[in-house]
Amino acid sequence: MPTFLFNHIALSVKDVDKTTEFYQKVLKLKEIKNTASDSKTRWLSFDDGKQLHLIPRPNFEIRINKAVHFALATPDFNSFVGHLEELKIDYSDWLGTPNKDYIRKDGIKQVYFQDPNGYWIEINNDV
CATH class of the missing domain: 3.30.720.120 (Signal recognition particle alu RNA binding heterodimer, srp9/1)
Incomplete structure (x- = not known):
């Protein structure tokens, strides 16, 4: 294999x-x-x-679903969230609560935000 x-x-x-x-x-x-x-x-x-x-693909319909996302991990989680705030980029937890991070059961913090096409990006501290 x-x-x-x-x-x-x-x-x-x-x-x-x-x-x-x-x-x-x-x-x-x-x-x-x-x-x-x-x-x-x-x-x-x-x-x-x-x-x-x-x-x-300027003429294609792009279908967006939060469950379809990619995730990036950083040891500088809080600094990155501050960077999003400086850029005035809205972020939320998984449930959609604005400007809130989420702490998973395993202790990993995460936030979600969208690119200009609506794609979801997760940032977490799983490093």
């Missing part, structure tokens, strides 16, 4: 430039070269080399 390593997340987005700017500003992701094609898809990189691919 082969083993697998996580490689990238791909999201369909309405406005690829606006979404790229959001992820660069909020998560400090760096843009890298799209080596797969000459398309307008933009690639961003996390510090560990994993990637986020933003695929322009």
